Amino acid sequence: xxxxxxxLAEAVNPDAALIDDWHVVAxxxxxxxxxVVPATLLGEDLILWRDAxxxxxxxxxxxxxRGARLxxxxxxxxxxxxxxxxxxxxxxxxxxxxxxAPDQPPPLKxxxxxxxxxxxxxxxxxxxxAPKHRxxxxxxxxxxxxxxxxxxxxxxxxxxxxxxxxxxxxTHFPFVHGGLNGIxxxxxxxxxxxxxxxxxxISTSGxxxxxxxxxxxxxxxxxxxxxRVYRPLVASFxxxxxxxxxxxxxxxxxxxxxxxxxxxxxxDEVNCIIRLCVAINFGENLTEEDILRRQDKVFAQDRxxxxxxxxxxxPVDLRAEIHxxxxxxxxxxxxxxxxxxxxxxxx
Amino acid sequence: MAIVVTxxxxxxxxxxxxxxxxxxxxxxxxxxxYIDPEACILCxxxxxxxxxxxxxxxxxxxxxxxxxxxVNAERAAKLPVVDERQTPLQASAR
Numbered sequence: 001x002x003x004x005x006x007x008l009a010e011a012v013n014p015d016a017a018l019i020d021d022w023h024v025v026a027x028x029x030x031x032x033x034x035x036v037v038p039a040t041l042l043g044e045d046l047i048l049w050r051d052a053x054x055x056x057x058x059x060x061x062x063x064x065x066r067g068a069r070l071x072x073x074x075x076x077x078x079x080x081x082x083x084x085x086x087x088x089x090x091x092x093x094x095x096x097x098x099x100x101a102p103d104q105p106p107p108l109k110x111x112x113x114x115x116x117x118x119x120x121x122x123x124x125x126x127x128x129x130a131p132k133h134r135x136x137x138x139x140x141x142x143x144x145x146x147x148x149x150x151x152x153x154x155x156x157x158x159x160x161x162x163x164x165x166x167x168x169x170x171t172h173f174p175f176v177h178g179g180l181n182g183i184x185x186x187x188x189x190x191x192x193x194x195x196x197x198x199x200x201x202i203s204t205s206g207x208x209x210x211x212x213x214x215x216x217x218x219x220x221x222x223x224x225x226x227x228r229v230y231r232p233l234v235a236s237f238x239x240x241x242x243x244x245x246x247x248x249x250x251x252x253x254x255x256x257x258x259x260x261x262x263x264x265x266x267x268d269e270v271n272c273i274i275r276l277c278v279a280i281n282f283g284e285n286l287t288e289e290d291i292l293r294r295q296d297k298v299f300a301q302d303r304x305x306x307x308x309x310x311x312x313x314x315p316v317d318l319r320a321e322i323h324x325x326x327x328x329x330x331x332x333x334x335x336x337x338x339x340x341x342x343x344x345x346x347x
Numbered sequence: 348m349a350i351v352v353t354x355x356x357x358x359x360x361x362x363x364x365x366x367x368x369x370x371x372x373x374x375x376x377x378x379x380x381y382i383d384p385e386a387c388i389l390c391x392x393x394x395x396x397x398x399x400x401x402x403x404x405x406x407x408x409x410x411x412x413x414x415x416x417x418v419n420a421e422r423a424a425k426l427p428v429v430d431e432r433q434t435p436l437q438a439s440a441r
Contacts, residue, residue: 318370325366
């Protein structure tokens with residue numbers, strides 16, 4: 001007797017907190033009309049495509065007919081064509097053509113498997129479940145005094161939570177970003193700060209550091225970070241930057257801010273893709289290339305360290321690893337993940 | 348297992364310990380501090396900063412001080428959190 005065919009290792013079932021949440025799976029610009037784009041979210045393979053009207057679609061990467069991957073297919077007449085028997089699915093996920101029987105209406109059951117899809121901040125968001133939360137609000141997005149840029153994607157062979165925790169950590173700057181966001185031989189003493197929790201997640205009071213090359217202007221600045229984690233894999237900081245040299249401070253303004261909104265797409269428990277929307281309200285002469293060059297460098301430095309962390313899954317038992325007082329926000333993040341019932345991707 | 352505050356803390360209140368604790372697990376009355384063993388994450392940050400060596404990891408606790416394990420648990424549950432430096436008490440002047 002034949003054994004059941006198994007092509008995959010036993011699937012790990014992601015928690016409801018992650019299934020019923022919005023995740024970014026692509027930049028909008030990377031899903032042009034006429035292209036089928038593959039993605040993987042929480043172990044589930046997906047396709048993304050854009051119809052002729054500009055609408056975005058996120059479907060399971062599967063044709064119900066014989067289980068072929070739609071990501072190997074293509075777009076024709078504003079439909080997704082399955083590469084195996086040419087079945088065509090339109091923007092409502094309905095099969096509109098079975099080429100072997102072109103004169104018959106396709107079976108009603110012949111449908112693709114769509115997931116909800118939204119576009120926000122230049123990013124494509126989707127969910128595998130029924131989110132109880134809306135897509136987090138990046139306040140600077142609507143503020144016209146800020147220029148906005150998407151940076152990434154940065155592929156981390158690392159756990160998404162470890163990657164987010166790295167993003168909300170102000171004490172690694174002198175060592176991982178020496179010469180940019182800190183000085184290895186003169187690391188900043190981090191003053192005590194407050195951690196808050198509200199209906200929009202967890203956040204900090206200001207954390208002040210000196211940065212020899214703290215923003216894209218290539219001038220030393222005193223920077224104050226205000227961090228927030230909105231959802232397990234969505235975080236941001238708003239950084240107030242003040243030119244450190246008092247004789248040059250007039251080149252800046254007390255309202256100068258550099259903000260970064262970060263999303264981590266959990267491919268699986270130990271791989272993720274980081275995407276950013278950065279917002280800046282100063283340095284009009286800075287080009288997109290200037291901004292992206294620096295972001296690419298900083299996140300390559302982060303990736304190199306986060307990929308080395310073991311265990312790969314983040315420990316949410318607070319007695320695992322050591323939490324220093326200056327790690328208060330990372331500690332709060334782990335505790336919060338635990339309180340949300342997240343076990344997928346944790347140790 | 349937890350970290351345990353013992354007799355030598357009494358009438359001290361130097362409170363260096365509360366300024367290094369990452370989880371605000373110290374509770375106190377007007378005489379001394381106690382650690383909530385449920386909240387404590389065993390980081391031992393408080394042990395070396397105590398100026399009167401009143402704090403022990405339970406694993407290193409001298410047997411004559413073992414009663415303090417239960418005292419910490421009982422008292423911490425009833426007292427408010429202390430997570431900011433306090434004015435030291437006179438009796439602890441070094």
